[in-house]
Each structure stands twice: as structure tokens, then as C-alpha cells.
Amino acid sequence: MAYQSTPEQLSSKRKKVTPLESRRTAKSPTERGSAFLQELRLRISSLLQTTLDAERIVDYFYQEVQSAVAVDGLSYRHEVAAVEIRQGMREKHRAHYRLSTNEDYFGEIEFTRRHRFSENELIKLESLLDLFVYPMRNAMAYQEALRCAVTDPLTGVGNRLSLSNALRRELELCRRYDQQLSVLLMDIDRFKSVNDLYGHSVGDQILQSVAQITRRSLRDADSIYRMGGEEFLVLMANTSLADARLIGERIRVNIAQSDLDLGPEAKPDITVSIGAAEYQDGLNPDTLVQAADQAMYKAKRNGRNQVQVL
Numbered sequence: 001m002a003y004q005s006t007p008e009q010l011s012s013k014r015k016k017v018t019p020l021e022s023r024r025t026a027k028s029p030t031e032r033g034s035a036f037l038q039e040l041r042l043r044i045s046s047l048l049q050t051t052l053d054a055e056r057i058v059d060y061f062y063q064e065v066q067s068a069v070a071v072d073g074l075s076y077r078h079e080v081a082a083v084e085i086r087q088g089m090r091e092k093h094r095a096h097y098r099l100s101t102n103e104d105y106f107g108e109i110e111f112t113r114r115h116r117f118s119e120n121e122l123i124k125l126e127s128l129l130d131l132f133v134y135p136m137r138n139a140m141a142y143q144e145a146l147r148c149a150v151t152d153p154l155t156g157v158g159n160r161l162s163l164s165n166a167l168r169r170e171l172e173l174c175r176r177y178d179q180q181l182s183v184l185l186m187d188i189d190r191f192k193s194v195n196d197l198y199g200h201s202v203g204d205q206i207l208q209s210v211a212q213i214t215r216r217s218l219r220d221a222d223s224i225y226r227m228g229g230e231e232f233l234v235l236m237a238n239t240s241l242a243d244a245r246l247i248g249e250r251i252r253v254n255i256a257q258s259d260l261d262l263g264p265e266a267k268p269d270i271t272v273s274i275g276a277a278e279y280q281d282g283l284n285p286d287t288l289v290q291a292a293d294q295a296m297y298k299a300k301r302n303g304r305n306q307v308q309v310l
């Protein structure tokens with residue numbers, strides 16, 4: 001494992017320390033007879049193995065590192081996974097490490113402090129980094145597995161499993177607090193001929209664009225799911241049927257007017273048929289979706305590219 005490190009002592013000349021090199025010249029904790037560091041390593045190692053929660057790992061590491069080197073702040077960033085976790089304060093002096101093993105990248109960690117780090121302190125911090133890398137890698141892999149379990153891989157919106165969890169939760173809230181809830185069931189028109197004419201990969205791009213345009217047409221509180229095939233469901237809490245219809249109309253227009261860039265050969269006119277339904281006493285997740293489905297079929301029968309209610 002290699003840490004590409006760039007400790008930045010901002011009040012002094014910027015300096016680069018390569019931990020592997022520094023470890024070669026520095027004595028290891030054992031060589032320095034540091035029973036304390038050995039004990040600390042053991043403690044950190046067993047503590048970090050107790051959780052798969054990235055925030056908790058950063059928190060534990062931040063607390064435990066203090067007994068070796070007092071730091072004012074610690075941050076962990078993984079750009080690809082869009083994770084940023086911070087503990088303590090961000091101060092002037094920083095020791096920044098890129099965490100990687102061969103080709104694998106595990107993010108970046110930064111220790112900060114009001115006072116400059118000594119060379120000996122940097123060596124101590126570096127000697128503890130390997131304890132952080134593997135638990136964090138496991139936590140990130142676990143988060144990714146959880147995310148995949150509820151996400152449609154093609155479009156990035158929620159899948160059927162997350163839809164059924166969300167519907168159950170939202171209907172429970174409606175019953176308990178007497179709130180409104182509406183859904184839109186949306187189906188791309190004549191999608192089979194688009195696939196037949198332009199091929200499946202253009203069809204896939206259209207599915208992605210439709211999901212993106214729909215997402216952009218909604219409030220943050222609304223959520224979108226792919227039911228399967230070319231069918232999407234939009235879930236809107238605290239929304240009446242009249243409002244749902246307006247939102248459905250906005251989505252329909254945005255999709256019909258979108259100029260999808262699918263290469264010189266493909267210029268399909270993409271439209272959607274949408275059915276809107278509102279939660280009423282006695283409905284369950286299945287019957288609510290069925291009501292929206294029937295409204296959507298009404299839109300298909302009436303000529304497609306429109307929003308209908310029952």
C-alpha cells in the first residue's frame with residue numbers, strides 16, 4: 001500500500017513527504033520501542049472493525065489519533081463516491097494524504113492543526129493510516145452495495161424495491177397525519193418502434209434522458225422510480241390530484257420539447273403518456289399504483305402524449 005502524501009505546512013515552505021520513504025528512514029513504532037503506539041494501533045484496529053458506517057470510522061479515528069498526535073481537525077473525502085466527512089476544525093497547517101493501494105483509490109484524508117506538525121508527528125500519523133484505509137474501504141463498498149440495491153443501474157433513479165419501501169412509508173404517513181399524496185405513472189409512447197428503428201442503445205439513452213428530464217421537472221421532495229421497462233413512477237407527498245396533474249403536464253411538455261442529442265441518425269420524437277392518482281382512504285400501495293396505471297391507459301387510448309386522471 002502507498003500513501004501519496006503532500007503535507008502542507010502553510011507557514012513554512014511547502015513540503016512533500018512520501019510516507020514510504022519516510023518510513024524507510026524513520027524507525028517503526030516497534031523499533032523505537034514504542035509500546036504505546038503498538039497498543040494504540042491495536043485499539044484503533046479493533047475499534048474501526050466494529051462499524052461499517054463511514055462517519056463513525058472518521059469519528060473514531062479522529063478521537064483515537066489524538067492520543068498519538070493532537071490534531072484540531074480531520075477530514076475524509078472521496079470525490080468519486082461524493083463523500084466528504086469532517087471532524088473538528090479546519091486549521092492553517094495541514095497534512096494531506098491520498099490513500100491508495102496499487103491502482104485502487106480510497107479517497108483522501110487531511111489532518112489540520114493551528115500549530116505546525118513536526119516531522120516526528122507526521123511519521124506517527126502516517127504509521128496509523130493503514131488502520132484507517134481498510135475499514136474505510138469496507139464501509140464505502142457496503143454503502144455502494146446498499147445504494148445499488150435500491151437504484152436502477154441504467155437511469156440512476158430508484159428501482160422497484162425502493163419504490164415499494166417508499167410507498168409503504170408514505171401511505172403510513174398519509175393515514176397517520178391525514179396528509180395528501182399523489183403519484184404519476186408515466187410510460188414512453190411507442191417505445192418499441194424507437195427500439196426497432198434506432199436500436200437498443202439509443203433506446204437506453206432515451207430512458208436515461210426521460211429520467212433526467214423528469215427529475216429536473218420535480219421538486220427535491222418528490223421522487224422518481226423506474227417500475228421496469230419504459231415505465232416510471234413519480235411519488236409526490238403533500239400533493240393534491242389537481243397539482244399532480246399540473247406537474248404531470250409540466251413533465252410531459254418538457255419531454256415532448258426536449259431535443260435529445262442521439263447522434264446524426266437518430267431523431268425520434270419522444271412523448272409520454274401519464275396517469276395521475278391520489279391517495280384515498282382504503283387504498284394500499286398496489287391499488288394506488290393500479291389507479292394511476294388505469295389513468296395512464298386512458299391517456300394511451302385517448303391518443304397518447306397527455307396526462308389523464310380516472
Ligand SMILES: Nc1nc2c(ncn2[C@@H]2O[C@H](COP(=O)(O)OP(=O)(O)OP(=O)(O)O)[C@@H](O)[C@H]2O)c(=O)[nH]1
Binds near residue numbers: 229230
Ligand atoms: N432500450 C431499452 N428498451 C427497453 C428496456 N426495457 C423495455 N424496453 C422496450 O420497451 C418496449 C415497450 O414496448 P410496448 O410495451 O409494446 O409499448 P410501446 O411500444 O411503448 O407502445 P405504447 O406503450 O402503447 O405507446 C419493448 O420493445 C421493450 O423491449 C430497456 O431497458 N432498454
